[in-house]
Amino acid sequence: MTVGSGPVGSADSASTADPVAVVRQHAGRLAAAVEQVRAAYGDTLGVRRLRSDVNRLTECLDELGPPSPDHHLSAPVTLETIPDEPYDESLWVDVEHEGLGAPGRRAP
Secondary structure: OOOOOOOOOOHHHHHHOOHHHHHHHHHHHHHHHHHHHHHHHOOOHHHHHHHHHHHHHHHHHHHHOOOOOOOOOOOOOOOOOOOOOOOOHHHHOOOOEOOOEOOOOOOO
């Protein structure tokens, strides 16, 4: 049994079309594929879950509505590399140690 064949979509059609419409089109293909699985496996618990998931995906697409006009893609986050070398000990002068209190003090 073949569930699907060929590429999912071309890069040209995905870049020019409305992204929600593209997802909706793929969800339709997924629903058809799940129906083929149901025909092969019967109405099992796993197949019912798959059908429910595809229905939930479609419902979520319906609830999206238009995108917010003030929504902008954020710039990629740059990661900061933390070196493995020990920190400068002068950073910790006169600092209380967590759970131990100030240096030089003794617990009662």
